[in-house]
Amino acid sequence: MTTPEMPTRTFVARAPVDVLALVPVVLGFEPEDCVVMLTFGSEHQFQARLDLPPPGATDAEVAAISRLLVEPAVHHRVSRVLLVLYSHDAHAARRSARSLVDAFGAAGIEVLETIRADGSRHWPAIGPGTGTPYDVSAHPLRAQAVLDGRVTHRSRDELAASLDPDPGRRAEVARVLARTPALGADEVSALLADCLATGREPGPVELAGLLQALVDPRVRDVAWLSMTRADAVLHVDLWSQVVRRTPDERLPGAAAVLGFAAWLSGSGALAWCAVDRCLAVDPDHVLGGYVAQLLERAVPPGAWAPAGRPA
Template sequence: MTRETSRHAPTFVARSPEDLLAVVPVVLGFAPTDSVVMLTFGGARPFHARVDLPHDPGDVAEVVGALVDPAVRHRVGRVVLVLYSGSDQPARRVANALARSLERSGIAVVDCLRTDGQRWFPLLGRHPGVPAHGVRYDVTGHRFAAEAVVEGFVTHASRDDLARSVAADPARVAAVEAALAGVDTSSGSWRDAALRMIRLVTTHTGLGTVATDDELAQLVGDLRVDEVLEMAVELLERETARDDVAFWTDVVRRTPAPALAGPAVLLAFAAWLAGHGALAWCALDRVVEVDADNAWAGLLARLLEQAVPPQVWGDLEPPGTDTDSHAHESPDVA
């Protein structure tokens, strides 16, 4: 099951179903399909989340738990549910089960809609008088979308489109692969490699530039040393997360598979710090391609699954420490 939490988009005030339908792609970073989206309000640290819409009735309980558990943990007061589906039955089945569980947990469901991408339909008895064939809408020119563009937020056409934004670029990978042949990581200490990494990363993220093939080859070679990767993770900060996302996205797209895990971990954490959970999951997918048991990826996956906000950054222990097995099991972030 795929679950994503929202990025730090501008603040919007939704006053109509059309406003809600316009804001979802902006906060997620892509236009969802076959999905259950939950927008939360009233908690100490509100979040918004998406899961795949289950078509098998046996999977409904898992989806309900995936959304209700973090809402309860973060003491959310109110939610809006938007279900993306061309079929009424699976959407209504999930909406009913989810609304019951939320309300039993003391969380009010303010609104609940289904959309097929062109028309919206009320669920749970909201919006009386809406015709059975739904209400046609078009949010392509909505002011929320325009405001997001002004703020520099890119909204992708789909999750697949978002995933392609971090996919390998074969020609550029080949260029770095050739440069790797000339990289010597056997000489010098890991501290030398860490200092080299810090200088390169801080220079390029500060200037908004990209590494040359030779620089990138040396960087990804150095990141294969555990201590260097941990220091690179420690360099990440919420205040500069968007710059870090831009830099590490470029690195991930150009890195050969044998050296991919470290850069993809760094992109995933940078995306989480930027509040872009969907991009973080896409980056984690790239990690799993080459290292299914990566400890850093496991740590971030737990944070994302529990909707842990980036505000806890700095209090986390790296994977493999004595506290890792229990400190992140149920973090108190409310």
């Protein structure tokens, strides 16, 4: 489940096309074959994305998707939701939409609207209709996103590929990794502070020492527990480059820290991409598992307080 928090800028959606322009900006990529939930009326508004059930899914599989969205909405005391189903299959989307509406209704949560979209036309997700053409490429929300520096990838796969290794720069780190001692906690703190303040990346030896340090959970905590929502985006930029330069044997720690930074910045999809890379190498990684739980439970970044204490 992708669970970024709703953007702090206020947007007024007067028509389905406004919603369809907003969703990719919030997700960070153009959605396909999925359902997106926008929430309203809770202390921390958030949105969630799940893949739609595969063709031929059983009633139980369809109902399971509904439960996965209803549970965090109930937990966070959401009063209203808006659902967007991205699908070329009208029958399958209608089936999922009906299940979702029934499940939210049973939980006492109002469904404001259900929209089906396929990238070029949108329809009411439940009911007949020929659809309405739409094009959000020049929508003011998309233009504002560009001005705000928000990148919208063409797909989730493209977003995941943004973390692919940089072979040459990773090799530079690999050459010095074995002979480089781990940095201490104070050294990690100083290095990160300098990189964030200046915008520079660690050199190969500095990065090797940082990666060695992340093996120790006590030192790793220095890297992520000091983050705030105000500087989370800067951490995402820094740790994205770190992940691309990290040899596989030291990838879990760096990817887990990136996952937390991405979640804290509201980039839930990127957080999942980072967590996937972490757990692919070390399925039992503690921080990676913790970030996965934050995402699975749709915990909004606004609920976070420094030092890991709930807000």
